[in-house]
Amino acid sequence: MTEGTETRGVVAFIDDDEDVRAANAQTLELAGFDVQAFADAESALARLDENFPGVVISDIRMPGMDGRSMFHELRRRDADLPVILITGHGDIQEAVELLGAGAYDFIAKPFAAERLVSSVHRALEQRGLVLENRRLRDAARRADDELPLIGDSPVMAGLRASLRQLADADVDVLIEGETGVGKEVAARALHAWSKRRSRVFAVLNCAALPESLLEHELFGHEAAAFQGAGRRRIGRIEAADGGTLFLDDIESMPLALQTRLVRVLEDRAVTPLGANMPRSVDFRVVAASKVDLGEMSSRDAFRKDLYFRLNVVRLRIPPLRERRADIVPLFGHFLATASQRLRRPVPPLTKSIKARLFEHDWPGNVRELRNFADRVVLKMPDVGDAETESPESLPERMERYEASLIRDALRSTAGDVRATLEKLAIPRKTFYDKIARHGIDLDSFRK
Ligand SMILES: Nc1ncnc2c1ncn2[C@@H]1O[C@H](COP(=O)(O)OP(=O)(O)OP(=O)(O)O)[C@@H](O)[C@H]1O
Ligand SMILES: [Mg+2]
Structure with a gap:
């Protein structure tokens, strides 16, 4: 038997026979598991939902609800929950059927303690993976919610995937696209999904300022660096330390500043006007352009070295008319x-x-x-x-009415699916089909 408690997994054990229950609970506890023992299926079901962190072991033959019905109910609640069934000699056939229906394992009586324990170990490992995956998926969905990059087209799905992948790669990124396609939302998503998320997202629009002001904004200056300089001014690059610097409309940056920017990108250091020494800065640049920078640089309207520096990762967001x-x-x-x-x-x-x-x-x-x-x-x-x-057709109006009834029910139950199903008196599958058709987002009703 395993020493210690490297995995204190949770096991729900259901058997109507008190002696069997006590003996197995002890075996499992000695193997390092947390055991919750139940004398019947009903009381176990009252405690088991889709977030149950462990595995379920149940006798098949029990008075009241038997192990088979309980297994089916558990599968309905969470198809990934591992259920191990214990069978007497009379019901091997049934156990084999349940295995086909998705039961994790079955163990025929009488069995050795190790047989049970090793099955539980494997089932718990699987359960852990499933729950970890769900956690990651939920976290990803929450991040999406906080920063909606909406769109069902393959282009948008691809863009979301690329942004996620690039977020932590920490390379500079160039985003190209016409006005209003979502370059800034994409840049913000890149920042929000990266490890820099808790630091600053600094924005500088290169088209909004005349050259000399832009220079001061970007690089900053020391106190008394020039006549009328006043106090020391920290430039946007330095201010972006630890975070992301979003250079909007980079195509409008004057050529002289482009030269300085290349140096900064190469050295990851900035020398403010009037300073003697460069200061190293840890930042990521995301640049946005409304025009094709490659084409611009080929006719020397944009510096080639800056273009090559930014072109390492280039995302193009197509206009809306190309992703209807x-x-x-x-x-x-x-x-x-x-x-x-x-x-x-x-x-x-x-x-x-x-x-x-x-x-x-x-x-x-x-x-x-x-x-x-x-x-x-x-x-x-x-x-x-x-x-x-001309009015909407009857089917159109009924569709809209149905969607509003479903939304009302979800609002009143705060997105609780089971309660909503009861309210609407429809089967679960129908419900999910309908919310998919109406584009209803369950999570948005959950507080
Ligand atoms: N996929 C999207 N999902 C949700 N909102 C979006 C999406 N794309 C763009 N938007 C919204 O559209 C508006 C324009 O987007 P954004 O400012 O990012 O465009 P842009 O490409 O930076 O435009 P410009 O070049 O004119 O600055 C914003 O309100 C933004 O929130
Ligand atoms: Mg913009």
Whole structure:
């Protein structure tokens, strides 16, 4: 038997026979497990849900609910929960069937203690992996929620995956794309998903300032570095120490500053105006450009060395018209946030709104779509008038009604699926099918 308690896993043990229960509980405790013993399936079920950290061992034959029914109920609650069944000689056949249905193992009576213990060890190991995976997935989803990069197109899915991968690689990144495609949200996601997340995300727009001011902003200066310099000023590069420096509209950076920036990127050190010594700075640059920097540098309108330095990792975010699958989810998201922000009800999707969504070219990309959602919520005249339009069809209205009933139920149960199923009196599968179809996000109802 194993010495010590390297894995204090939890084991739920269910058997109606008190002696069997006591003997096995002792065996398992001696093997280092935390044992919760139950005399019947019902009382065990009251304590076992999808977050149960351990494994379940149960006798098959029991008065009241038997091991088979309990196994099926547990599978319904959490298909990944390992269940080990203990069988008498009469029900081997049944145990084999349950194995086919997903039971983790079965052990025929009488059995040696080691047989049970080794099965529990393996099952707990598997359980640990499953729970760890869920934890990671939840954490990823939470991060996504905090920083929504919405979009169902393969392009957006690919972009999210690349950003996640690059986040911790800590290389400088160049993001290219037309106005409003989401370059800044992508840069912020990169920062938020990186190990620099608790440090500063410094933004400098290279198009917003004249050359001399931009220089001071970027590199800073010492006190009395020049006539009228005043106090020492810390530049954005130095201020970004430990964090991320977002250089927006990098294509507008004057050539002379580009030369200085290349040095800074190579040395990871900055020398403020008037300072004698460079100061080393730990920062990551994410640069955004609305134009093709490669093309610009080929006609010497952008410095080649800076271009090559930034071009190590280059992400291009295509315009919205090239990923139309993103339009509906983005618009839905903007409608919901706009109606919350503006304290107006979420308006119905009229035909003219739909026509606009599907036919317009969106030259201002996601930003233009967001502004359109604002106008729709405010019922601005250019978005058409619901009353004068041909009405929604009956099936369309029923769909919308169904979605609103499901949302109401979820709100009143704070996203508790079991309670919602009861309220709506529909099977679980139907429920999940429907929320997928209506694009309802369960997590958003959970506080
Ligand atoms: N995938 C997305 N999911 C959610 N919101 C988005 C997405 N893409 C863009 N947005 C929103 O659209 C607006 C414009 O995005 P952003 O400011 O990142 O664009 P940009 O590419 O930096 O534009 P510009 O070049 O004009 O500065 C912002 O309000 C942003 O939050
Ligand atoms: Mg921007």
